[in-house]
Structure formats: structure tokens, C-alpha cells
Amino acid sequence: MDELTDEQITELRAQLEASLIEIEAGLEGASDRTATVDLDQPIGRLSRMDAMQQQEMAKEQMRRNRLRVAQIKQALTRFEDGEYGLCGQCEEPIGYKRLRARPEAPLCVECRSEIERR
Numbered sequence: 001m002d003e004l005t006d007e008q009i010t011e012l013r014a015q016l017e018a019s020l021i022e023i024e025a026g027l028e029g030a031s032d033r034t035a036t037v038d039l040d041q042p043i044g045r046l047s048r049m050d051a052m053q054q055q056e057m058a059k060e061q062m063r064r065n066r067l068r069v070a071q072i073k074q075a076l077t078r079f080e081d082g083e084y085g086l087c088g089q090c091e092e093p094i095g096y097k098r099l100r101a102r103p104e105a106p107l108c109v110e111c112r113s114e115i116e117r118r
Ligand SMILES: [Zn+2]
Pocket: 087, 088, 089, 090, 091, 092, 107, 108, 109, 110, 111, 112
């Protein structure tokens, strides 16, 4: 796998910074939404189940976004160390193609699938 060029690094970093802003803005909105569902309101059984389900989905989405924010922040610190784009496990270049799809990816494809097989 080839190491990243300077242009690719700049591009991926800009992409990470943009998605961090986007997700953090979304998280603020989402915590408002989960907070406003009041399950003690007499809104009827069906709509109550609906509201609970929506609340669960919003929570799950929030959990995923928090995880992604953590991964993005971690990826951003790796630019400072000059380690961005290298696998956290085997230290081989992750590859531009994979990073374009998931710029916050901490592992290369091989290490990632090895962990998933465990
Ligand atoms: Zn690896």
C-alpha cells in the first residue's frame, strides 16, 4: 500500500474537520430531541410505544455519533504526530482508497478484519 501524498493528507484532514463540526452540531440537536420525549405524558399506548422507539433510535444514533467523534478526534491528533494514515496495529499505510471512504479509520483492512474474526 502506498503512503499518502501531501495533497491527500490535506484533503483527508479537511474532510475530518468538516465531519467533526457536522456531527457535533448534530449531537447537540439530538440531545434536545431525546430530552423532549416525555414518557409520562398521557398520549395513548401506541404513540407512547412509538415515542419510546424513536427515543431508542435517537439514543443509538447518538451513541454511534459519539464514537465517531472520538475516532475523528483521535485521527486528528495523529496528523500532529505524523502518524496519520498508518495502521494503529501493524503500522503499515492504511491506503488512500480506504481512508477516502472512512478518513477516521484507525486500522488497515487486514487488521480490521482480523479483529472482526475474533
Ligand atoms: Zn494493520
